[in-house]
Amino acid sequence: MTRPARRFGTAVALAAIALVVAGAPPVSAQAAKPVSARERYEAGVELLASGATYRAVDAFMAAVAANPAYADAWAMLARCQYELGEYERAVSFIAEAYKYGPRSPSLVTLEAFSRIGQGKLAEARALLDEALARLPNDRDARFGLALLDLRGGRPGDARARLASSLKTAPRDPRALLSLALIAKAEGRVEEASAYLAEALRWTAGDPDASYAAAELYYERGDLAEAARLASQAVRERPGHAGARRLLAELYYERGELAEAREVLEGSIALDRSDARAWFLLGLVEQAAGRRAEAEYALSTLAALRPEDELARIALENLVIEGTGFEDPSRSALAAWRFSRAAEFERRLLYQKAIAEYRRGLLVDPYANPGRRRYAELLRGSGLPSSYLAELRFLDDLGKSDRALSEAIEIYDSLLAGSVGRDWSVGLGARTDPYRLVVFSVAPDASTYHAGGDLVVARYLRDSLAFEPGLAPDRGVARVSGFADAFALARESGAEWFVLVRVAETERDILVSAELRAARTGALAARVDAPRSGNDRVALSTARVVQGIREALPTRGSLLERRGDLALVGLGRVDGVAVGDAFILVKRGAVAIEPDGGGLAWKDSDVVARVVASRVDDELFEGKLERVGFFDRVNPRDVALREPPKPKPEAAQDSGGEASAAKASYVWSALFERVRSLY
Secondary structure: OOOOOOOOOOHHHHHHHHHHHHOOOOOOHHHOOOOOHHHHHHHHHHHHHOOOHHHHHHHHHHHHHHOOOOHHHHHHHHHHHHHOOOHHHHHHHHHHHHHHOOOOHHHHHHHHHHHHHHOOHHHHHHHHHHHHHHOOOOHHHHHHHHHHHHHOOOHHHHHHHHHHHHHHOOOOHHHHHHHHHHHHHOOOHHHHHHHHHHHHOOOOOOHHHHHHHHHHHHHHOOHHHHHHHHHHHHHHOOOOHHHHHHHHHHHHHOOOHHHHHHHHHHHHHHOOOOHHHHHHHHHHHHHOOOHHHHHHHHHHHHHHOOOOHHHHHHHHHHHHHHOOOOOHHHHHHHHHHHHHHHHHHHOOOHHHHHHHHHHHHHHOOOOHHHHHHHHHHHHHOOOHHHHHHHHHHHHHOOOOOHHHHHHHHHHHHHHHHOHHHHHOOOOOOOOOOEEEEEEEEOOOOOOOOOOHHHHHHHHHHHHHHOOOOEEEEEEEEEEOOHHHHHHHHHHHOOOEEEEEEEEEOOOEEEEEEEEEEOOOOOEEEEEEEEEEOOOHHHHHHHHHHHHHHHHOOOEEEEEEEEOOEEEEOOOHHHOOOOOOEEEEEOOOOOEEOOOOOOEEOOHHHEEEEEEEEEEOOOOEEEEEEEOOOOOOOOOOOEEEEOOOOOOOOOOOOOOHHHHHHHHHHHHHHHHHHHHOOO
C-alpha cells in the first residue's frame, strides 16, 4: 500500500481538520451540522500523513463508528496499527476491510507486511504472490518479496527483484536505498554510494527515505550530511521517532549534549514509552555529569521495559560508579538480580544463577541473603574454600547468626587438612593473573541502543574480573579502531587487550571480540556471539568470556616449596585435577608469542616438573622433579601445563557454525532496516 502524501494543506485547512476531529463546538448553533464519516476519514488521512498516528486512529475509529461498513476507514485503521507495530490488530482490521470492500492488491500487501511483523513469513509470501498475480507491477509486493529474500539470506534474489522494480519506477527512493543497503552489506562500497546518490535526488517529502539515507551517511562517517538528512526528516515529520533518535545520537557523538537533550526530551514528550529515547537520555545526562537526571531516565526505562537488559546494566553501572557501598539504591537494584538468580536455581541453571549473583554482589557487596545464596552455589560446585571465604566475609561485616556461625565452624574443621591450611596460605594468594584492557570500538552504524557499545564493553569487563587468572583494568574506553587501542594497551603495560564491537537490532545482538597481544597487536582469538531473545546480552557476553578463557593458556606460579614439595597457585577453578602435570619455567623467561598464538619459553629455562597430588580451590600441591643436575627452582617461577606430545594433525573446526550464525544476524539486521522503508 502506497503511503499517504506527506504534505500539509494550508494552516487554515489544518486548523479546520483539527476542530472537526476534536469535536469543537461550532461558532453558531444555527451553523451546526453533523460531521460525516467521509469528513472524519479525510481528517484521519491528513493526520496520518503528518505523523499524528494516535489522532489519526481516533478519526478513523469515529469514521467506522458512523459507518461500520466503511472499508477504506478499516483499511486506514489497519495501516495505523501497522505503523504502531500492532500487527495482530492490523490483520483484524484488514479482515473488516475485506468484509466491506474489495480485496485490493494494496490491502493484501499490507496484510503480508503485517504477517512479516508477526514472524509468519510463509503466509506473507503467499499473500505477496497473490498481490502480484492481481497487479504484476505492484512495487510494494515486489519490495515485500525482496525483503523476504533478504530474511532468508538470499541477497542476490533481493537485488534482482529490486533492480527489476527500478525498470518500471526508476525514481523509487525506497528501492534505491534498499539496493544501497544490500551493496554496503556485501562490501561493494562504490555501488552503494551510487545508489545512495541517486536515491537522494528523489527523497524530498519522504521522511522515511531521508532517515534511511541519513543512516547510510552515518555509516560512511559523514556525520554532517547524516545530521542534515535527519533534521530534514524531522522537519517533514516532527514525530518521526527514528530520525529524532538518530539526530540526538549524532549530537551525543559530537559532544553537543544540550542539543541532544533537547531532541530527546521532545521525543519523550511525543511518546513517553520511547525506550530508545529514554536510554540515550540517560547516557547524555551521565556524560553531562547530571547523575540524578541520568538515574531518573534509566530507572524510568527499567520500569517501562523490565526486559531491557542494557537499560538495567547502564543503571547498575551508573550506581556502581557514583554511589557508596551502603547507598540504598544499590540494594534495590541488587535484589532484582538475586531474585533472577534464585529463579535460575529453581530451574537448575546454576551457571546463569552464579552469573546473576556475581552481578548482584558487584552492585551491593554487603548484601547478606545474596552472598549466602552465592556461597551455597560455590559449595555445591565443589569449592569449599571459596564457600568458607564468603561466610567469613559476612561474619566480618557483623552479619553473622547461629546458622552462619555453625557453618563456619563445620567447614573450618573440614578444611583443617586442606592444602591451603597445611601451607598457611589463603585464597587470593596467586600473583600472576593476565593483565588485560577492554576497549569498545565506536560503531560504524546506528544501533538499537545508541551508546550501548560502551555499556556492553563495561559489562564484559566486569564479567572478566570474576574469572580466575584475569585482571582487567577498571576503565573501558571507546576507540575508533585497532591502532588507538594498540597504542593505549602497549603503553599501559598490559599483556592483552580486547576490542569489543556491538551490533544490535530490536530483537538481536551481535557481540564480537578480538583478543590481541598488547606487545605486538597480533590477533590471538576472535569470538562472534550472536544471540536473540531474552537474556541475549548476558548470553552473548558469557560466550565471549568463554572464548577468551579458552584462548589464554593456563598460567600460575610457584608460591612456596618445602624441599621437593611444591605449592602452586592454580586449582580447581582453573580446571586442575589430581594427576595433571605442569612444568616450572624460570621467572621472567616466559613471554607471549609475537603472533599471539600462546606462550613461549626456552627449553633451557625449564627448571622442574610437578604433578598435582592434592588440589584446593585455587592451589595445588605436588612433588618437584628437577630438570638438570642443579637445583634452580625458586618461588615465583612460572607454572605451565606440560605440553602434550605431538599427535597427528586432526581436522580443525572451521567455525562454520559461528560464521553461519553471524551471517544470519547480518541479514536479519539488514532485513529490519529495509522493512522500515515500507
